[in-house]
Amino acid sequence: MDAKLIVDEVRLTPILISDPPLLNTQGVHQPFTPRLVVEVITRGGVSGLGETYGDGVYLGLARPLAGALPGRMVTDVNGLFALAAETAGAPRQDADAGVDASGLRGVRTADKLRLSVVSAFETACLDALGKTLGLPVHALLGGKVRDEVEYSAYLFHKWAGTDDWGAALDPAGVVAQARRFDREYGFRSFKLKGGVFEPEREIAAIRALAEAFPGRPLRLDPNGAWSVETSLAVARELKDVLEYLEDPASGTAAMAEIAARTDVPLATNMCVTTFEEIPRAFAENAVRIVLCDHHYWGGLHRTRELAALCRTFGVGLSMHSNTHLGISLAAMTQVAATLPGLHHACDTHYPWQTEDVVTTRPVFRAGRLAVSDAPGLGVDLDREALAVLHRRWLEDDGTYRDRDDAAAMRAVDPGWTPSRW
Numbered sequence: 001m002d003a004k005l006i007v008d009e010v011r012l013t014p015i016l017i018s019d020p021p022l023l024n025t026q027g028v029h030q031p032f033t034p035r036l037v038v039e040v041i042t043r044g045g046v047s048g049l050g051e052t053y054g055d056g057v058y059l060g061l062a063r064p065l066a067g068a069l070p071g072r073m074v075t076d077v078n079g080l081f082a083l084a085a086e087t088a089g090a091p092r093q094d095a096d097a098g099v100d101a102s103g104l105r106g107v108r109t110a111d112k113l114r115l116s117v118v119s120a121f122e123t124a125c126l127d128a129l130g131k132t133l134g135l136p137v138h139a140l141l142g143g144k145v146r147d148e149v150e151y152s153a154y155l156f157h158k159w160a161g162t163d164d165w166g167a168a169l170d171p172a173g174v175v176a177q178a179r180r181f182d183r184e185y186g187f188r189s190f191k192l193k194g195g196v197f198e199p200e201r202e203i204a205a206i207r208a209l210a211e212a213f214p215g216r217p218l219r220l221d222p223n224g225a226w227s228v229e230t231s232l233a234v235a236r237e238l239k240d241v242l243e244y245l246e247d248p249a250s251g252t253a254a255m256a257e258i259a260a261r262t263d264v265p266l267a268t269n270m271c272v273t274t275f276e277e278i279p280r281a282f283a284e285n286a287v288r289i290v291l292c293d294h295h296y297w298g299g300l301h302r303t304r305e306l307a308a309l310c311r312t313f314g315v316g317l318s319m320h321s322n323t324h325l326g327i328s329l330a331a332m333t334q335v336a337a338t339l340p341g342l343h344h345a346c347d348t349h350y351p352w353q354t355e356d357v358v359t360t361r362p363v364f365r366a367g368r369l370a371v372s373d374a375p376g377l378g379v380d381l382d383r384e385a386l387a388v389l390h391r392r393w394l395e396d397d398g399t400y401r402d403r404d405d406a407a408a409m410r411a412v413d414p415g416w417t418p419s420r421w
């Protein structure tokens with residue numbers, strides 16, 4: 001084995017990145033959200049990059065893993081899972097306590113938290129390996145089957161904030177937002193984050209989008225905020241214009257019941273977020289499309305394993321995106337390029353993120369990103385930007401180090417509780 005491929009050092013840099021006041025059923029995005037940048041440096045002096053969720057629970061798992069990695073090969077990505085399990089120690093007591101703090105990413109298990117951390121280490125190892133060999137990450141995953149990956153506009157109801165998007169609190173505001181996404185990024189399909197206002201108002205927003213963009217794929221995602229009957233009523237109203245409904249209700253049983261009573265396809269990044277949830281959800285035909293978040297599925301190889309299962313069971317696959325930077329976007333794009341059965345544009349939050357730690361922001365053309373053939377992920381770290389965002393994390397008094405959309409909402413409206421319809 002080539003000594004150049006041995007891990008010499010791992011650097012973890014927690015950061016806070018700015019985020020606009022985007023609304024969802026759990027509250028509002030905090031002005032700053034935590035991310036974690038992982039750098040794996042080899043004895044050959046090559047640095048590989050990874051990125052994942054940066055809340056305290058992830059940092060607590062990343063630190064011992066970072067300590068155990070030096071001396072191992074960057075090629076040994078399969079070994080990361082056992083190493084992470086060994087170094088994690090006993091699961092935190094709240095690890096299996098239902099949903100995550102932001103309440104939007106499905107079950108919260110000790111395994112899933114660990115996999116979210118492993119994913120960043122896997123990406124960093126693959127980036128370092130690719131840079132050392134002069135190969136793009138997609139080549140390490142078996143090679144790309146497309147040269148571009150299509151993404152979807154991610155529309156949110158939002159407050160005005162300090163960004164230049166302004167407020168979007170009604171159908172006209174949503175359409176104006178979509179027009180800008182169309183103009184500046186060329187996205188063909190549009191996903192609206194729902195579960196914020198009563199369903200009639202969100203139905204009106206989708207209708208307004210259908211009128212403004214006839215024939216374009218439209219998706220609505222209330223993050224499980226509706227009952228089965230409400231979900232069915234929305235599906236009836238919008239069946240002629242929806243590409244899919246995403247997580248209309250919470251849990252596999254409710255999703256299966258809705259799926260049995262409507263022809264509108266159901267997608268999820270909440271009721272199937274772990275391999276353990278697949279057998280029941282697929283057996284009950286609860287979902288037609290799984291939106292894979294490569295972080296919590298455990299990385300790029302595991303994304304391909306999920307893709308194989310979806311293919312086997314005739315379930316569609318696309319990708320989920322949560323507030324993240326250019327490292328994760330590059331990782332998503334590299335793995336998405338290798339998935340033959342990717343028939344839906346992937347989600348991306350990225351246009352909402354104005355700060356980054358990569359030197360060159362990726363540019364969407366006609367809603368697509370070109371798949372980089374440069375060695376590794378094809379992104380370089382902007383160390384100055386990283387230092388600035390890390391300083392913000394160091395100076396934070398703890399208010400923003402864990403994402404909590406409900407707390408951010410209650411800071412403005414102390415009596416607020418999530419609505420359910």
Ligand SMILES: O=C([O-])C(=O)C[C@H](O)[C@@H](O)C(=O)[O-]
Nearest residue numbers: 024104221223269321322323
């Ligand atoms: O598709 C989804 O459910 C998401 O993207 C979850 C996110 O957390 C989103 O709702 C958000 O950031 O508000």
Ligand SMILES: [Mg+2]
Nearest residue numbers: 221246247269
């Ligand atoms: Mg969703």
